[in-house]
Structure formats: C-alpha cells, structure tokens
Amino acid sequence: MSTGVIIVLIVIVAVVVIGAAVLLNLRGRMSFGGGRDLKKRFGPEYERTVARHDGDAQAAERELAERVERHGGLKEQPLEPAVREQYATRWAAAQERFVDSPREALTEADRLLAELAGSRGFPDGEQYEEQLAALSVHHADHVHGYRRVHRLAHARVTADGDGRADTEEMRQALIEARALFEDLAETKQLQRS
Structure with a gap:
C-alpha cells in the first residue's frame, strides 16, 4: 500500500471514531432529557435546582438527569378507594x-x-431527601409545597421564638402542598368524573 492510501485510511478511521464519540455524547444527553427537555419536565424545580447550584445550569442538569435515571422508571401504585378515602379524611382533619x-x-x-x-x-x-427527589421526577410542579411543609414542620423553635414561621407562611405552605396531596391521592380525577 502506498503512503497516500494509508493516510486516507487513517483519516477515515479518525473521522469515524470522532463521529461515533459525538453521537454517543449526543445520545447520552438525549437519554437524560437534555437541558430544554429537563427544563420542560421539571418546570419550577429546574429553576430551584439551578439556583441551588449558584446558576450553574450544567451542574443542575446533571443532578436532574441523575434523578430521572434513578427514579424515572418508578411506577406509582394505585390506591384502593377505601385507602384513598382514609387519606382524604386525614387531610381534611389536618386542614381543620x-x-x-x-x-x-x-x-x-x-x-x-x-x-x-x-x-x-x-x-x-x-x-x-430520596423521597423528595423521586417525587420531583413525577410531580415536579407540586413538590415544592411538600418541601415547604416539611421545612416548616421541622423548624426548630427557640425560647425567644426565632425560627418560628408565622401563621400566614404555614397556611400558604399547606395550601401549596395540597396540590401534591391531590395528585398523590388522585382526588382531582375523582372530582372531574
């Protein structure tokens, strides 16, 4: 073989290897949803995650893609009507x-x-934290209410009252968390029927 043919073969092999690497990289990004898809899937949770990473969208997207990989295949179990009713009764009692x-x-x-x-x-x-991560994959629009309720319910209250949430903040958190409750208890579907 001539030197020219060898050079052409090396160039072709290099192009194929580089092309394969690029395709694998793109395929990996697409399997995790990519930035735009992650933004659409997670909505406000995407923005909160970016903010938690000090504006680093790539770090936030890696975290969200990892959540999808870990919890995306989770299949929500249906609730028996009697169990759903028990949860609804308990939620109403908490609100009262x-x-x-x-x-x-x-x-x-x-x-x-x-x-x-x-x-x-x-x-x-x-x-x-693991439960919240899984919920964020499947109920991203409503998970923040649970986060707020959890934070306020577990806030340490000092003797002088520091750390204590005011009643209005607690009320808003409970209202926001109700959307996640309704999603999980499937009460919205029942109300539409």
Whole structure:
C-alpha cells in the first residue's frame, strides 16, 4: 500500500471514531432529557435546582438527569378507594386543625404526605431527601409545597421564638402542598368524573 492510501485510511478511521464519540455524547444527553427537555419536565424545580447550584445550569442538569435515571422508571401504585378515602379524611382533619393548632396541622400534613407517597410506591418517608427527589421526577410542579411543609414542620423553635414561621407562611405552605396531596391521592380525577 502506498503512503497516500494509508493516510486516507487513517483519516477515515479518525473521522469515524470522532463521529461515533459525538453521537454517543449526543445520545447520552438525549437519554437524560437534555437541558430544554429537563427544563420542560421539571418546570419550577429546574429553576430551584439551578439556583441551588449558584446558576450553574450544567451542574443542575446533571443532578436532574441523575434523578430521572434513578427514579424515572418508578411506577406509582394505585390506591384502593377505601385507602384513598382514609387519606382524604386525614387531610381534611389536618386542614381543620390548622385554625387552632397551625404547627400541629403542618406536622400532620408533612407526615401524611410522606405516608401517602410511600403508599404510592415512592421511597419511604424516613428517607426524605430520596423521597423528595423521586417525587420531583413525577410531580415536579407540586413538590415544592411538600418541601415547604416539611421545612416548616421541622423548624426548630427557640425560647425567644426565632425560627418560628408565622401563621400566614404555614397556611400558604399547606395550601401549596395540597396540590401534591391531590395528585398523590388522585382526588382531582375523582372530582372531574
């Protein structure tokens, strides 16, 4: 073989290898949803994650893609009608309790959301961060309400009252968390029927 043919073969092999590497890179990004797809899938959760990474969209996208890889295949378990009704009754009781005992109502709502998510097949409530990550993959638009309720329910209250959330903040958190409750308890579908 002549030197020219060898050079042409080397160039062709190099182009093929580089092309394959580029395709694998693009395919990997697409399997994780890519930036635009992640932004669409996660909505406000995407923006919160970017903010938590100090504006580093690539770091946020890596985290969100990892969540999708870990929890994207999770299949939510259906609720039996009697179980759904029990959860709905407990949620209504927590909301009613809010008037007299806002902190206790918030604590009950936090516990109830953790239990309900566990009943639907999400990681156990004892693993809050893991449960929240899984919920963010499947209920990204409503997971922030649970995050707020959990934070406020577990806020340490000092003797002078520092760290104590005001009643309005707790009320807003409970209202925001209700959307996740309705999604998990499938009560919106029932109301439309």
